[in-house]
Amino acid sequence: MRLRALTIAATVALLAFSGCVSSKKYAALQTEHDTLKRDYNASQVELAETRANGKSLESLLAQARANNEELKRNYAALQKSLDNSISQNTQGNVNISKLVDEINASNRYIKQLVQAKSKSDSLNLALTTKLTRSLDANEMQEVNVKVLKGVVYISLADNMLFQSGSYEVNERAMETLGKIAKIIKDYDDYDVLVEGNTDPVPINRTNIRNNWDLSALRASSIVQVLQKDFDINPSRLSAAGRGEYNPIADNSTELGRQRNRRTEIIITPKLDQFLDLIDKAPNQE
Structure with a gap:
């Protein structure tokens, strides 16, 4: 197309210079020249666009290839995550089963504790009722019986038991x-601790150094009376002195x-009953 345009232009020029062509013929040739020139310019634009589009296609192809590689990497990561999830789910099933076993063991232990507490509360109530019913009015003025946190406390006034010092x-x-010894013998599942308090x-006694000594000696005296005079098994008895350091009132x-x-x-x-319960407690990892 470019060669044809050049040929026509040369012909037009030659005719013009030769003076052998008419004005009408010249005008027709000029029109054809302009048309060819426009076609030529349009072809140039089309060529440029085609080249540009070719570059764009190459870019799109490169981007598509890069996206494909990214998709492959994502797929591999997803597959790995899926494999891990399956593995963890299997381990999770094992952990859940183990947790259920631990819960069941804990529930059994709680049930044992509740049963032990119920038994202890029942025995304490019966023990306290029998003891208070066995004491007369005068004795009740000097003996205080109470249950605190599952333990029976029998508090005896000092002046009822001992002379001063x-x-x-x-x-x-x-x-x-x-009377107290009779109740103690009826409940042989219980231990007995005797505590002296001052x-x-x-x-001021030559054979007693201080209130520690006095409180311990008084507790020991009660323990020996329970053993020797009322035949309480000594393996159930303990004696302790707390001196002046466990007051219940303002000194x-x-x-x-x-x-x-x-x-x-x-x-x-x-105590061994509680230790047995502790031994039965489910292990917690």
Whole structure:
């Protein structure tokens, strides 16, 4: 097309210079020349666009190839994640089964504790009822019975049991101790701790150094009376002295000090029963 345009242009020029062509013929040739020139320019634009589109196609192809590689990587990652999920799900099933077993074991242990507590509460209620019914009005003024956190506390006033500064048991205390001993013998599933307590007033005795000594000696005296006079199994008995360091009242008054001078007989379920329950407790990992 370009060669044809050049040929016509040369012919037109030659005719013009030769003066052998008419004006009409010249005008026709000029029109054809203009048309060919426009066609030529359009062809150039089309060629440029074609080249540009070719480059765009190459870019699109490169992008498509890059996207394809990215999709392959994503697929591989997804497959790996799926494999891990399947593996973890299998392990999860094992963990869930183990957790269910632990829950069941814990429920059994809780049930044992509830049963033990119910038994202990029932025995404590019966024990307390029998004990309070066995004491007369005068004894109830000097003996306080209560249940605290599953433990039976029998608190005996100091002046009912001992002379001032002494650890020898009064004769008048023997009847009350006999009633308590009978109840203790009826409940052989329980251990007995005897605790001596004093006020903070210093003691002045040649054979007793301080209130620690006095409280421990008084507890020991009660334990030996229960064993020797009332045939309580000594393996169930313990003696402890707490001195002046376990007050239940204000020591600034005489009434308060009087309340603090006491001996407590504490009746509790046997320790080995609790240890058995602890041994049965489900292991927690």
